[in-house]
Amino acid sequence: MNLIEATNVKKSYMTKDLRTEVLRGISMTLKEGEFVSIIGPSGSGKTTFLYTLGGLEPFESGEIMILGQSLRSMSGKAKADMRANDIAYVFQSYNLVPNLTAYENVLMASALSKTPSPSRVKEVLSHVGMTEHAHKYPGELSGGMQQRVAIARAIVNNPKILFADEPIGNLDHDTGLSIMxxxxxxxxxxxxxxxxxxxxxxxxxxGTRTLSIFDGTVVRDDHHGS
Ligand SMILES: Nc1ncnc2c1ncn2[C@@H]1O[C@H](COP(=O)(O)OP(=O)(O)OP(=O)(O)O)[C@@H](O)[C@H]1O
Ligand SMILES: [Mg+2]
Incomplete structure (x- = not known):
């Protein structure tokens, strides 16, 4: 099943009088069960593409089908609902709420969903190896530990798609590999x-597949198993 079908998506940013086309007719499909890496030079549109696919950024032309729905036809509320329940993001900077413990950070994401579940919060903290640190605040955790909590927060509602933008970009090599x-x-x-x-x-x-992006389009699509 295709979870995402993006077809000929175009998007530009306006800065002053200058219009920069960032996505130049990009297309891709994402199938259930895949683990896709997107690579490409700085400024090639990778982050923009990730945000556009999840409905965080508007686009000008083309079509994005996500979880069987056209992003174009979804209201703001429907998109917010989808982001709270069906898709999740992990970022390079962990974006945890500093005055909440690890447990509370994950609990908050669960509470905002249709299916709040404190037992699920404990379960995902265990999956990411953070049970012993659950009652610490982000400031008391290493970068790798904070990213584990951010991942627990992202998966607590069992999203259909997990988006991650350079999730190990701030981590040392070994910690990064443990997150991978x-x-x-x-x-x-x-x-x-x-x-x-x-x-x-x-x-x-x-991962199982690598998409290479250059200048706002996909230039290679390699399936390599896992
Ligand atoms: N909010 C914005 N306003 C204007 N231009 C933007 C904005 N966000 C991104 N851009 C421009 O869009 C282009 C693509 O940016 P994007 O962040 O998607 O690249 P990237 O491939 O993720 O790069 P990096 O590897 O450095 O993270 C760049 O030229 C960038 O300057
Ligand atoms: Mg980026």
């Missing part, structure tokens, strides 16, 4: 579909 192992487990053991932007060529081997 976690993504691989999420994909292989928990069957989570993942679309991840990465700068690091070493990390693409963790």
């Amino acid at each position: 192992d976690l993504f691989k487990t999420l994909n292989q053991t928990f069957h989570m579909t993942i679309l991840m932007v990465t700068h690091n060529q070493d990390t693409v081997s963790y």
